[in-house]
Amino acid sequence: MPPTALADRQYAEAHEPLVFTDSKLVFFSSVSENTARFVEKLQMDSARIPLHAHEPKLITTAPYILLIPTYGGERGKRSILPQIMKFLGYEENRKNLRGVIGAGNTNFGEFYCIAAKRIAEKCNVPVLYTFELMGTPEDVLRVREGLETFWTPASQKQQKP
Amino acid sequence: MSEKIQLTNKVEAINWNRIQDEKDVEVWNRLVNNFWLPEKVPLSNDIQSWATLTEDEKLLTMRVFTGLTLLDTLQGTVGAVSLIPDAITPHEEAVYTNIAFMESVHAKSYSSIFSTLASTKEIDEAFRWSTENVNLQKKAQIIESYYHGEDPLKRKIASTLLESFLFYSGFYLPMHWSSHAKLTNTADLIRLIIRDEAVHGYYIGYKFQKGLEGLSEERKQELKDYTFELMFELYENEVQYTHDLYDPVGLSEDVKKFLHYNANKALMNLGYEAMFPATVTDVSPAILSALSPNADENHDFFSGSGSSYVIGKAVNTEDEDWDF
Numbered sequence: 001m002p003p004t005a006l007a008d009r010q011y012a013e014a015h016e017p018l019v020f021t022d023s024k025l026v027f028f029s030s031v032s033e034n035t036a037r038f039v040e041k042l043q044m045d046s047a048r049i050p051l052h053a054h055e056p057k058l059i060t061t062a063p064y065i066l067l068i069p070t071y072g073g074e075r076g077k078r079s080i081l082p083q084i085m086k087f088l089g090y091e092e093n094r095k096n097l098r099g100v101i102g103a104g105n106t107n108f109g110e111f112y113c114i115a116a117k118r119i120a121e122k123c124n125v126p127v128l129y130t131f132e133l134m135g136t137p138e139d140v141l142r143v144r145e146g147l148e149t150f151w152t153p154a155s156q157k158q159q160k161p
Numbered sequence: 162m163s164e165k166i167q168l169t170n171k172v173e174a175i176n177w178n179r180i181q182d183e184k185d186v187e188v189w190n191r192l193v194n195n196f197w198l199p200e201k202v203p204l205s206n207d208i209q210s211w212a213t214l215t216e217d218e219k220l221l222t223m224r225v226f227t228g229l230t231l232l233d234t235l236q237g238t239v240g241a242v243s244l245i246p247d248a249i250t251p252h253e254e255a256v257y258t259n260i261a262f263m264e265s266v267h268a269k270s271y272s273s274i275f276s277t278l279a280s281t282k283e284i285d286e287a288f289r290w291s292t293e294n295v296n297l298q299k300k301a302q303i304i305e306s307y308y309h310g311e312d313p314l315k316r317k318i319a320s321t322l323l324e325s326f327l328f329y330s331g332f333y334l335p336m337h338w339s340s341h342a343k344l345t346n347t348a349d350l351i352r353l354i355i356r357d358e359a360v361h362g363y364y365i366g367y368k369f370q371k372g373l374e375g376l377s378e379e380r381k382q383e384l385k386d387y388t389f390e391l392m393f394e395l396y397e398n399e400v401q402y403t404h405d406l407y408d409p410v411g412l413s414e415d416v417k418k419f420l421h422y423n424a425n426k427a428l429m430n431l432g433y434e435a436m437f438p439a440t441v442t443d444v445s446p447a448i449l450s451a452l453s454p455n456a457d458e459n460h461d462f463f464s465g466s467g468s469s470y471v472i473g474k475a476v477n478t479e480d481e482d483w484d485f
Contacts, residue, residue, distance in 0.1 A: 031184060032367050034429075071191065071363075099462070105426070106453035107359030109352055128462040133429040138439045146463025 017056035021047035024151060026060060027067040028084050035069045035103050038135040042144050049087045058087060060096040065128065065147065069103040070115040079115040088119065099128040099150070101143065106132060168246060175251040182371070185252035188364045192259045195357060199270035202350040204277040210343045211278045217409050222334060222344075223279060223287035224406060228297050229331040230271040232323060233354075235301055237264030239308050240320050241361075247313035249371060260361050267354045274347055296402035300327055303395060317369035318388050318431060322395060325362035325427035326420075328354075330403050333416045333448065340447035348451065355452070366430030373432075388431060392424060418444045 025046040029035035039046050049058055070079055087093055100123075102116025113130040120127045129146060131139040180186055214222065241261035248254040275284045291297055304327070307319035332355055339348035373381055399420055407413040422442040425435035 030187075031182075032363070032370075037432075071187070077194070105359045105363075106449065107355050109356065109452065110454045112453040126462050133426055134432075136425060136435040136439065136442075142461065142463055146461075149463065 018059050019056040020059050020061050021064075022060070022062040023047040024062070024064050025067060025147065026058070026064050026087075028069065028081065028087075030069070030071075030081075034134045035067065038103065038131070038140065039067065041135070041140045042147075044144070044147065049083055051083060057090070058093075059090055060093050063096050063098045065099045065101060065150070066097055066116075066119065067101040067103070068115055068119070070108070070111070070113050079111065080118060081115070084115070084119070088123070094123055097123050097125055099125050101128050102130040103135070104130060104132060169248070169254065170246070173251060175255060177252065180252065181250045182252070184364070184367060185250055185256055188360060189252065189256050189259065191360055192256070192263065192357075195353075195360065196263075197353050198266065199273040199350060202273075202346055202353075204274055204346050204350065207278065207344045207346045210345070213343065219279075219283075220287075221406060221410055222338075223275070223283060224290055224294075225331045225334045226271045226274060227287045227291040228294075228402075228406075229328060230268050231291055231297065231301055232327060232331075233264050233268035233271075235305060236320070236323055237261050237268055239305060240264070240323060243308040243316055244313075244320060244365065244368075247316070247372075249368070253368060256364060260364075263357055263361075267357070270350055270354065274350070278347075294402075294405070296398050296405060299398050300395060300402065303391075303398070307391075314369060314372050314384055315387060317365050317372065318384070318391060321362050321366045321369060321430050322388075322392060322427050324358050324365060325430050326392070326424050327395060327399070328358055329419055329423040330399050330406070330416060333412075333419045336448050336451040337412065339451040352452075362427065362430045366427075366432065370432045385433065388428070388433060389436070392428065392436070396420070396424060415445050415448070418442060419448060 023045050025039070025042070025044055026049060027035055027039050027046055028049040029037075029039070030051070036048070039048075047058055047060075047064075050056065068081075068084055071081075088097075100116045100120045102113030104113035104116075106112050108114075113127075116127055116130065128150070129139075129143055131143070135143075177186070211219070238261075241257045241264060245254050245257050248257065275287070279287075304319050304323050307315050310316065332351060335344060335348045335351040338344040373384065376384075400417060403416045403420065404413050407416050418441060421437035422444050425437050425442060428434065428436055
């Protein structure tokens with residue numbers, strides 16, 4: 001008897017190269033590196049969602065904040081990049097998600113940071129902050145301080161769903 | 162025009178099945194999906210609203226739009242085209258032809274606005290003004306001189322500053338009217354232009370940064386210094402242009418904040434740090450909200466008192482493969 005589709009999937013997943021992270025900050029950045037530059041300026045431990053399909057999949061093992069860009073346009077369609085959807089396709093990654101930070105451009109009007117907003121809505125977590133392009137020095141400061149406070153035990157007691 | 166604009170000297174059949182830079186395809190698709198024409202916007206619904214503007218306000222609006230027409234014409238017929246010979250990939254060339262065409266659509270859109278709202282005499286008068294205004298002519302000349310210059314990376318710098326900075330002294334006005342519930346259909350059209358310019362500035366800025374890869378530190382520094390010098394030169398001219406236009410209606414100070422805010426974004430598109438501190442980029446919330454209706458929502462959870470726990474309010478979840 002040929003293996004069932006479910007067994008096939010389990011086999012494939014079990015044999016897919018995976019990499020685990022307990023970083024509290026997970027981000028995506030395209031080859032333009034805008035978001036990566038912002039993360040670099042935060043000077044925090046972070047993990048990057050793989051850009052290409054052949055790279056090992058990223059699995060979180062601890063609560064984290066997701067930081068992702070929206071490239072805008074197209075009336076909000078296809079706003080969430082396939083790499084990010086794939087990352088959130090893993091149950092652990094959805095379970096560990098505590099909040100979303102969006103990068104974008106207000107030129108995209110009502111679709112400013114729409115990917116971050118959609119993920120937050122879908123996963124029932126807050127949008128913590130939005131900023132434009134690679135972020136101003138003020139944005140870097142706010143997010144760095146904000147994240148530090150966010151992860152302090154007192155603040156976590158309130159946040160935990 | 163006496164000088165010759167360079168043409169690319171080697172053309173190969175473009176193969177979209179062999180992609181060297183994924184950004185080319187991504188941006189091409191964005192631009193194609195964003196395609197629009199002014200005829201789709203019901204501008205005539207603004208006729209009544211136009212009639213409520215004072216003579217000064219009408220004159221300002223006409224002048225601002227002829228200024229924008231000049232920049233879009235420059236970018237469509239010279240700017241985007243001048244980038245083609247130095248494209249790194251054939252797909253990049255194709256993207257520039259798309260950008261050039263859309264700039265021509267933008268330039269034509271202003272004429273649609275004019276013919277809907279103003280008389281032939283008023284239109285001719287505004288175009289005459291545009292050829293005589295010193296600051297407007299100066300900004301076009303500065304940019305054009307780089308398009309005709311020898312340095313391909315400097316052309317990209319000039320082009321990005323035009324797309325991401327120079328338009329904004331003009332874009333301010335329709336956003337201002339929109340925030341006062343005036344000329345709202347015109348504002349819808351301008352928002353489409355603003356969206357396109359964001360993709361153009363992002364892409365040309367990205368290609369500039371690709372061009373920096375592998376250059377000597379000395380050359381990189383030269384280009385960085387050059388960017389900031391050009392930004393200052395253009396900025397000083399923009400400030401004068403702003404006073405010239407907006408002083409009669411008392412909006413100059415807020416327009417300047419909008420200039421600072423967009424200058425930062427232009428620099429970021431080129432991969433450089435923002436230059437203006439937050440204290441001078443605090444554009445009035447009404448303008449920001451006219452630009453991006455949701456941007457004024459409290460998305461600074463960190464500074465909030467805890468009552469601002471905002472679950473993202475999204476339009477519709479319609480992205481494919483989005484079920485778990």
